[in-house]
Every structure is written in structure tokens, then in C-alpha cells.
Amino acid sequence: MTDIDLLPREHEEDLRASVRRLFEAESSAEFVAGLYDDPTADTSKLDRAWAQELGLAALLVPEELGGAGASASEAAVVSEEIGRAVAPVRFLSSAVLATTLAVHLKAQSLLAGLTAGERFAAIAFPATAARIDSGIEIAVEGGSATVSGTVPGVIDGVGADDYLVVAGEGVDTVVVRVSAEHVQAEPFLGFDQSRQLADLSFTHAPAEVLGHGLDAAAAVRAAEILGRTVLAAEQAGLAQRAFDLTLEYVKGRRQFGRTIGSFQAVKHRLADLWLEVSQAGAAAIFAARTAAASEAGEELPDEAELCSLVAGSYASTAAVHAAEEAVQLHGGNGMTWEYPLHLYLKRAKADEQILGHSRRQRQQLAPLIDLPTA
Amino acid sequence: MSTEQQRIDDAVAAAAAATTDAMNDSERYGVLYDHGLAWVNFPEGCGGLGVSTSLREYAAQQVAEAGLRTPPRGSNTIGFGMAAPTIVTYGTAEQKLILRDIYTLDTIFCQLFSEPGAGSDLAAVATRAVRNGDGFRVTGQKVWTSGAQNADMAILVARTDPSVPKHQGLSYFLLDMHAPGVEVRGLRQITGEAEFNEVFLTDVEVPEANLLGELGQGWKVANTTLNNERVAIGGGTPREGGMIGVVAGAWRANPEYRDPLLHDELVRLWVEVEVARMMGERLSQKLAAGQPGPEGSGAKLSFARNNHELTGLELQMTGVDGLRYDTYAMRRPSEYSMIGRIPGYRYLRAKGNSIEGGTSEIIRNIISERVLGLPGEHRVDKDVAFKDLPK
Numbered sequence: 161m162t163d164i165d166l167l168p169r170e171h172e173e174d175l176r177a178s179v180r181r182l183f184e185a186e187s188s189a190e191f192v193a194g195l196y197d198d199p200t201a202d203t204s205k206l207d208r209a210w211a212q213e214l215g216l217a218a219l220l221v222p223e224e225l226g227g228a229g230a231s232a233s234e235a236a237v238v239s240e241e242i243g244r245a246v247a248p249v250r251f252l253s254s255a256v257l258a259t260t261l262a263v264h265l266k267a268q269s270l271l272a273g274l275t276a277g278e279r280f281a282a283i284a285f286p287a288t289a290a291r292i293d294s295g296i297e298i299a300v301e302g303g304s305a306t307v308s309g310t311v312p313g314v315i316d317g318v319g320a321d322d323y324l325v326v327a328g329e330g331v332d333t334v335v336v337r338v339s340a341e342h343v344q345a346e347p348f349l350g351f352d353q354s355r356q357l358a359d360l361s362f363t364h365a366p367a368e369v370l371g372h373g374l375d376a377a378a379a380v381r382a383a384e385i386l387g388r389t390v391l392a393a394e395q396a397g398l399a400q401r402a403f404d405l406t407l408e409y410v411k412g413r414r415q416f417g418r419t420i421g422s423f424q425a426v427k428h429r430l431a432d433l434w435l436e437v438s439q440a441g442a443a444a445i446f447a448a449r450t451a452a453a454s455e456a457g458e459e460l461p462d463e464a465e466l467c468s469l470v471a472g473s474y475a476s477t478a479a480v481h482a483a484e485e486a487v488q489l490h491g492g493n494g495m496t497w498e499y500p501l502h503l504y505l506k507r508a509k510a511d512e513q514i515l516g517h518s519r520r521q522r523q524q525l526a527p528l529i530d531l532p533t534a
Numbered sequence: 535m536s537t538e539q540q541r542i543d544d545a546v547a548a549a550a551a552a553t554t555d556a557m558n559d560s561e562r563y564g565v566l567y568d569h570g571l572a573w574v575n576f577p578e579g580c581g582g583l584g585v586s587t588s589l590r591e592y593a594a595q596q597v598a599e600a601g602l603r604t605p606p607r608g609s610n611t612i613g614f615g616m617a618a619p620t621i622v623t624y625g626t627a628e629q630k631l632i633l634r635d636i637y638t639l640d641t642i643f644c645q646l647f648s649e650p651g652a653g654s655d656l657a658a659v660a661t662r663a664v665r666n667g668d669g670f671r672v673t674g675q676k677v678w679t680s681g682a683q684n685a686d687m688a689i690l691v692a693r694t695d696p697s698v699p700k701h702q703g704l705s706y707f708l709l710d711m712h713a714p715g716v717e718v719r720g721l722r723q724i725t726g727e728a729e730f731n732e733v734f735l736t737d738v739e740v741p742e743a744n745l746l747g748e749l750g751q752g753w754k755v756a757n758t759t760l761n762n763e764r765v766a767i768g769g770g771t772p773r774e775g776g777m778i779g780v781v782a783g784a785w786r787a788n789p790e791y792r793d794p795l796l797h798d799e800l801v802r803l804w805v806e807v808e809v810a811r812m813m814g815e816r817l818s819q820k821l822a823a824g825q826p827g828p829e830g831s832g833a834k835l836s837f838a839r840n841n842h843e844l845t846g847l848e849l850q851m852t853g854v855d856g857l858r859y860d861t862y863a864m865r866r867p868s869e870y871s872m873i874g875r876i877p878g879y880r881y882l883r884a885k886g887n888s889i890e891g892g893t894s895e896i897i898r899n900i901i902s903e904r905v906l907g908l909p910g911e912h913r914v915d916k917d918v919a920f921k922d923l924p925k
């Protein structure tokens with residue numbers, strides 16, 4: 161373990177401010193709530209704004225491949241803001257998961273479109289799986305392949321330009337790219353409409369092989385580590401926001417002639433929640449800085465994986481807890497459509513399942529910390 | 535390497551050159567103190583180099599690598615964790631001389647704060663310190679005083695003015711535990727032994743020079759101690775440093791403990807402890823210089839809860855062995871370790887973690903009021919002269 165610097169950095173705080181401004185303008189609570197009433201509402205303007213105008217699609221692409229050469233640390237800052245605004249953006253699916261795969265596989269032509277923010281990619285895996293493996297078969301013949309099968313509940317599965325499909329493990333790992341016209345995507349009304357899921361089917365879909373064997377396995381692992389790390393930051397950002405809204409509310413709402421925040425039962429719940437939310441934030445930044453150090457070759461991937469699982473398993477339950485407490489402490493208002501809390505609760509509860517629920521992540525963590533099951 | 539790190543390296547090299555094989559422990563520790571390596575963040579002349587608090591760990595590593603022996607972890611905990619930071623903040627030049635003896639373990643400290651009528655409500659202490667010529671005469675009863683039987687000195691909070699509201703009439707003293715009128719009686723605790731005591735103070739003479747901070751400022755001075763106490767209890771451990779290391783180690787070493795139904799709970803607690811460590815790390819980087827603030831209290835809350843849960847899990851995990859106890863005999867341990875002995879002892883002792891140094895409920899009050907800015911508890915006694923309060 162190297163020493164990880166956890167202090168805020170000026171350029172990251174500038175980045176945070178510009179992302180926050182964008183979401184305040186383009187992704188208000190009303191806008192997000194509107195996606196539940198009109199699931200077909202167009203979010204592509206918002207995606208273009210962060211991807212192209214703010215250039216965030218290029219964030220995780222190294223400079224020599226035409227990108228911004230930033231790290232997991234910057235991506236985590238963006239993701240915290242996404243969580244804070246429950247923004248319906250393709251950041252995790254395209255700019256983090258797919259882009260990391262493409263970078264590690266040196267998939268130049270795919271990367272060109274992704275980096276420019278002109279194309280978006282999705283990885284075909286069930287959102288709740290712990291690994292980004294598609295679970296379907298890829299038939300490889302030389303440099304080309306065909307894909308057949310269905311993958312349920314794919315994150316941002318509708319509207320992507322490219323689909324990446326991963327199959328197999330270790331030396332048998334294969335990663336291919338299927339373009340949108342060969343994929344049937346059926347979006348469904350989600351429990352959480354701020355992250356659109358879709359069922360995908362592939363019928364002998366022609367595919368380009370991006371990588372196979374151990375190199376592909378390493379790329380998949382890198383994408384999973386980064387994905388979990390960035391998702392943990394989103395959860396930490398969401399938790400912090402739900403907490404802040406609640407703290408503000410209990411300071412203003414009066415009952416029995418005093419603010420409800422003066423009741424000890426409420427104060428103690430918020431003290432505990434503050435601790436949990438702060439710990440989630442610390443774990444998220446620790447994981448992000450560790451992932452950045454690992455990508456830079458200054459830290460072992462094992463340590464980055466360990467930290468991603470620590471942060472992921474902790475922040476996912478902290479976010480749900482913060483959103484649940486927010487609803488409770490807002491009383492009847494917490495149950496309304498008008499207050500934004502339901503957006504936080506739905507996103508947090510869905511996020512909790514993404515890339516594996518916390519028990520699954522702890523099961524993945526156990527061998528890394530040498531705590532065997534049997 | 536920063537200039538501060540360079541200064542630490544230079545001090546370590548000088549201390550190594552000044553240390554000889556013939557020296558006893560006290561002399562060795564004295565060399566470290568004289569080279570500013572006792573508490574590097576303290577000012578020069580007080581056992582420090584005046585460098586950032588965040589370099590404490592770096593300095594500890596350098597000292598260890600140079601093969602210089604340091605006081606064993608857990609010795610003089612109150613001296614190190616509470617008395618020293620308070621003395622360095624409020625002490626006179628003369629009072630600061632005692633810092634060296636604290637570090638060399640020649641002066642062991644205990645903490646005379648709590649009383650039968652003043653626990654969580656520390657500001658309600660009734661022990662009186664009455665002016666007496668050039669000094670004070672102290673009378674009263676303290677309780678739960680850990681390690682009083684081995685202590686040479688105490689940090690003491692006593693009432694110097696009962697005619698003003700309770701927070702205003704307190705003063706903070708350094709008290710000689712060997713002075714006439716100090717009587718220590720062991721108080722047997724849940725584990726069988728007596729780690730803490732009742733301390734009876736009857737007309738104990740305390741010279742003026744032992745008043746720490748100003749007369750009537752005892753509450754403010756005591757809060758420096760308490761903030762440091764909470765950090766000393768809660769923070770600054772490496773990965774798997776505390777109880778988690780013991781429990782995870784037992785799991786690894788004993789395949790028969792590996793009940794699959796307990797596995798997730800163990801990993802969850804591992805994560806809890808690790809996440810608390812990460813938060814402590816982040817906080818200490820932020821607070822790189824200066825005193826710990828109320829945020830540090832959060833560490834104590836996690837620590838207490840995690841220790842409760844970990845020791846409870848360990849007792850379950852170890853099956854019948856968990857139900858074997860080593861001894862409930864009344865003993866007076868000269869030192870104790872939270873993680874020593876057996877699972878049953880650890881389970882029982884850990885219960886104190888949410889009581890000593892401010893109960894978890896009091897910590898939640900502190901967080902909600904001082905970190906979150908929520909209204910204070912309803913108080914009937916705040917503006918009433920202490921002598922007029924119902925007892």
C-alpha cells in the first residue's frame with residue numbers, strides 16, 4: 161500500500177463546479193421526475209452536453225489516444241455530481257465501463273467516436289450481475305464473430321451506437337463489438353427511470369473481435385474495478401445530497417413548538433447517518449485515488465480492486481440508508497411526488513443492485529483479504 | 535522529500551548517534567524526546583519539531599527503521615493521549631518540563647474527571663479546590679479512574695467557584711498522586727479485575743504552579759483533553775490494526791471457526807473498520823496541522839460499535855471455546871490491552887468502549903450540535919449558579 165493523498169485538488173473542484181452547473185441547468189429534479197411520466201423523453205441533449213461540451217467523454221482516455229488523460233479520481237468527482245443530481249446520463253455505461261474496455265484493448269476506431277462524445281457504447285450485461293460478462297455465447301471465426309442470445313436489464317441498453325459483449329473467463333475471454341443495427345433493444349419502465357435499462361437480443365449478430373485471451377481478461381477486470389469505483393462515488397454523492405436535504409429540512413420544520421431537529425431521537429439518527437455518509441465519501445475517494453494510482457502503475461491492481469469492493473459494498477448500502485432516512489424524516493412530504501426524495505430512493509435502491517449487491521461484493525472481497533469461506 | 539521530512543531524518547540520525555547500548559529505556563526515550571522525536575508535531579523544546587501532525591506516522595517509521603526503541607504502545611496512555619496535548623497547549627514553561635517525564639515513562643498519568651454525580655455531565659463536578667495561601671486545597675471523590683493505582687500524577691477538573699453557573703467555575707490542575715490525602719481504592723469491574731478505581735481526595739495540597747490554564751477556564755482546557763481522548767481512542771491505526779486483526783486472524787488460523795453463516799458478517803465488519811480507517815485518514819490529512827475538532831468524535835463512535843460487534847461475533851465464531859473464561863479473579867493489572875486475553879474478556883471489556891471517554895449518546899449529541907449545527911439539548915441548569923442546583 162502506498163500512501164494515498166485524499167485532499168481535494170483545485171482542478172477537480174473546478175470540474176465539480178462545472179458539472180454541477182450543467183446539471184442544475186439541464187437535469188433539474190422536475191426533469192428527472194418527468195422521465196417516469198414519459199419514459200421516451202429524450203435525454204440526448206443532456207448526454208451531448210456532458211460528453212461533448214464539457215468533454216467528459218474523453219476523461220478516461222489517455223492523451224496519446226486523443227483523450228483528456230484524466231484518472232479515476234476525476235471520473236469519481238463527475239460521478240459524485242451525477243449522484244447528487246440523480247442525473248440520467250450515460251456516463252457510467254459509456255464513458256467509464258465501455259471506454260475503459262476500449263482503452264485497454266486499444267480499440268482505436270471505437271475509441272475515436274467515444275472520445276469525441278459523438279458515439280455512446282453500452283456493455284451487454286445484466287445490470288445486477290457482479291461481473292460485466294454477458295452470459296451469452298460468442299462464436300468466433302478468425303477476426304470476426306457472431307453473437308446470439310438475450311441479455312436482460314442492460315444499463316443504457318437503448319440508444320447506444322455500439323454494444324460491447326464479453327464472454328468467457330481467463331484465457332477464454334472474448335470481447336466483441338456489435339453495432340446498433342444488429343441489436344434489438346427493448347427498453348422497459350424501470351423502478352428507477354433515471355438510469356434506463358433495456359432487454360437486448362442478438363440473433364447471429366455480426367461482431368468485430370476487439371480482444372481475446374488474457375489481455376482481454378485484464379481489460380475486463382480494469383473496467384470492473386473502475387466501474388465499481390465510479391459507481392461508489394455516485395452513491396456517496398447521492399447519500400451526501402439526501403443527507404444535506406434532510407439536515408436542512410429538520411432545521412426548518414417545526415412541531416411541538418420547536419424544530420424537529422431539536423429532538424434527540426432525530427439528532428442521533430442524523431449523527432449516525434452523518435458518520436455513515438462521511439465514511440462512504442471517504443471510502444469512495446480512497447478507492448478512486450487508489451484506482452488512479454493503479455492505472456498509473458504506482459499501486460497494484462489487487463489493491464485497487466480491494467478498495468473498489470470496500471467502497472462499493474459500503475457506499476451502496478449507505479446511499480439506500482440515507483435515502484430511506486430522508487423519506488422518513490420528511491414525514492408525509494417524503495412520500496410525495498413533488499419532493500425529490502423519491503428520485504434519490506429509487507436511484508439508490510437500483511444502484512445497490514448494480515454490479516452486484518453488497519453481500520456479493522463482500523464475497524468477491526473475501527479472497528482478497530484472505531478471509532476464506534471454508 | 536519535503537524539508538519537514540528532512541528535519542525528521544536529521545533528528546533521527548542525530549538521535550541514533552546519541553543512543554548507546556549502555557542506556558536504559560528511560561535514557562533512550564529521553565534521547566528521542568530531546569531530539570524532538572517524541573511527538574514531532576509539538577513545538578521544539580517540548581519533545582517535537584513543530585512539523586505537521588500528518589508526519590507523525592512518517593517519523594514513527596523512520597525511528598523504527600533506525601532501530602531506536604520507543605515506549606511500548608499502550609503505556610502511559612493518559613499521559614500520551616490526554617495530558618501531553620493539554621499541557622503543550624495550556625502549560626507554562628515550567629509545566630512543560632513534565633512532558634519529558636511523560637515520554638520517558640517516569641511520570642505516569644491518570645485522569646481525575648468523572649465523579650459519582652458527574653459522568654456525562656462532566657461540568658457538574660463537585661470536587662472543590664479552595665484557595666489556601668499560595669495554592670489550593672482539594673477535597674472530593676472521583677470514580678472510574680483507570681490506572682490510578684499506578685499513577686504518579688493526575689489531570690484533575692475541580693470546582694473553584696460554586697457561585698457561578700457550572701461551566702464557569704471549573705479549573706484544571708495537575709495533581710500529585712503521591713501527595714497526602716490521596717486514597718485509591720480498586721473498583722472491580724465486569725471482567726473481574728479492577729482496572730479502574732475510586733479516588734478519594736481529602737485536603738490535598740496543590741501548589742499554584744499546578745493550575746493548568748487560567749483560574750475558571752477548566753471547562754475549556756478539559757475540552758482539549760476530551761477531543762484528544764476521543765481521537766486517541768478512535769483513530770490512527772493501520773489496516774487490520776485493532777480488534778479486527780484479532781478476529782480475522784482467528785478466522786484464518788482456525789478452519790473450525792469458519793461457520794459459513796458468519797462469513798458475511800465478518801467481511802462486513804472488516805469493511806466497516808476499513809472504511810472508518812479511511813475516514814480517519816482523510817480527516818487527519820485535512821487537519822494536518824492543529825487540534826482535532828469535533829469531527830474526530832465520529833471515529834470514536836465507529837470504534838465503539840465495531841468493537842461491540844466484532845467481539846460479539848468472535849464469541850459466536852469460537853463456539854464452545856468462546857464460553858471458556860480464563861479468570862474472574864479480582865486483580866490489579868498494571869497494564870491492560872483491549873485485544874489481550876480471550877474472546878469472553880474482549881467481549882466484556884469492549885462494552886466499556888461506548889462508555890469511557892464520552893458515551894456514544896454524548897458523542898451523537900456532540901456531532902449533531904457541533905458538526906451539524908442542530909439545536910442544543912434543553913438545559914435547565916445552564917444559567918444557574920452551581921451551588922443553587924438541585925443535587
Ligand SMILES: Cc1cc2nc3c(=O)[nH]c(=O)nc-3n(C[C@H](O)[C@H](O)[C@H](O)COP(=O)(O)OP(=O)(O)OC[C@H]3O[C@@H](n4cnc5c(N)ncnc54)[C@H](O)[C@@H]3O)c2cc1C
Nearest residue numbers: 645646647648653654678679680886889890891892893895
Ligand atoms: C472502562 C472505563 C474507564 C474509565 N476511565 C475513566 C478515567 O480514567 N477517568 C475518568 O475521569 N473517567 C473514566 N471513565 C468514566 C466515563 O467517562 C464515564 O463513565 C462516562 O462519561 C459516563 O458517565 P456515567 O458513568 O456517570 O454515566 P451517565 O452519565 O449517568 O450515563 C448513563 C446513560 O445515560 C446516557 N445519557 C447521559 N446523558 C445523556 C444525554 N444528555 N443525552 C442522551 N443520553 C444521555 C448515557 O449515554 C448512558 O447511556 C471510565 C469509564 C469506563 C467504563
